[in-house]
Amino acid sequence: MKTVSAHTLAQGAPAKVRRRDREKTKAEILQIAFEEFAESGLLGANADAIAARAGITKRLIFYYFNSKEELFIAVLEMAYGRMRQAEESLHLEALAPEAAIRRLAEFTFDFHQANPEFVRLVAIENIHRGRHIQRSEKLTQMTRPVIGQIERVLAKGKSLGTIRPEINAHELHVTLNAMSIFSVANRHTFEAQFCWDMSSPEAKARRRTEIAEVLWRYVRCDEPSAIVDLGSEERPPDA
Known part of the structure; x- marks a missing residue:
C-alpha cells in the first residue's frame, strides 16, 4: 500500500479548503444579494451593503461576478433554479389528469406564498423588460x-377525453401564475382598497382551493368522450 506523507496531505489541504470556501462565499453572496435585490431593486441595491453583510470586500464580489448586472443575473438563475428544482418533484405524469392539474395549481400557489421575495424579484426583472433573462441561456432553458x-x-387528459383539446400548456402556465402571483404581489393594495382579508391562513387556504377549482373547471371537458372502441361494437351486416 502506498504511504502518503503528512507533508503531502498538508500540501493538498489548502487547495481543498480554498475551493470549499470559494463556493461557500459565492453562495452567501448570492443569497444576500437575492434579499437585497428583492427589497431594493437592481438600481437600489448596494454592493457595499451586500459585502458588509457577507463579511467580505466589495472587490471580492466583483471578482466573482464582474459587475452588478452579472450578479443580478446570477441571482435570477439561482431563484428560478429553486422553483424549477421544486417542480421536478411533482411527478404529475403519475397522477390522473384532474389530480395532476389540482396538484400543479396547489404547488404553484404554495411556492409563491412561501417565496414573496421571488415574486418581487420577478416584478423587478419585468420593470427592466426581461433583459437580464434574455442574456442568460440557462434561464431561457x-x-x-x-x-x-x-x-x-x-x-x-385529451386522450382520455377529460381535458379539452384546445388547451395549450404555455397559456395554462400563464393563467395559473397570474392567479397565484396576484395573491402575493397585489395583496397589500387589494386589502387596503377592498378591506378584504388575503393574509390570514384561512384566507390563503380558501384562495388555494379556489385557484385549483378554477383551473380544473377551465381545462376539463364536460362533453362525454367521443372515443369509441369500434372493435368492441357489433358491426351491421353489409348492405
Whole structure:
C-alpha cells in the first residue's frame, strides 16, 4: 500500500479548503444579494451593503461576478433554479389528469406564498423588460421541464377525453401564475382598497382551493368522450 506523507496531505489541504470556501462565499453572496435585490431593486441595491453583510470586500464580489448586472443575473438563475428544482418533484405524469392539474395549481400557489421575495424579484426583472433573462441561456432553458410536464398531463387528459383539446400548456402556465402571483404581489393594495382579508391562513387556504377549482373547471371537458372502441361494437351486416 502506498504511504502518503503528512507533508503531502498538508500540501493538498489548502487547495481543498480554498475551493470549499470559494463556493461557500459565492453562495452567501448570492443569497444576500437575492434579499437585497428583492427589497431594493437592481438600481437600489448596494454592493457595499451586500459585502458588509457577507463579511467580505466589495472587490471580492466583483471578482466573482464582474459587475452588478452579472450578479443580478446570477441571482435570477439561482431563484428560478429553486422553483424549477421544486417542480421536478411533482411527478404529475403519475397522477390522473384532474389530480395532476389540482396538484400543479396547489404547488404553484404554495411556492409563491412561501417565496414573496421571488415574486418581487420577478416584478423587478419585468420593470427592466426581461433583459437580464434574455442574456442568460440557462434561464431561457429553465422553462422547458415544467412546460414538458404540463404538455404530458394535457396529452393524457385529451386522450382520455377529460381535458379539452384546445388547451395549450404555455397559456395554462400563464393563467395559473397570474392567479397565484396576484395573491402575493397585489395583496397589500387589494386589502387596503377592498378591506378584504388575503393574509390570514384561512384566507390563503380558501384562495388555494379556489385557484385549483378554477383551473380544473377551465381545462376539463364536460362533453362525454367521443372515443369509441369500434372493435368492441357489433358491426351491421353489409348492405
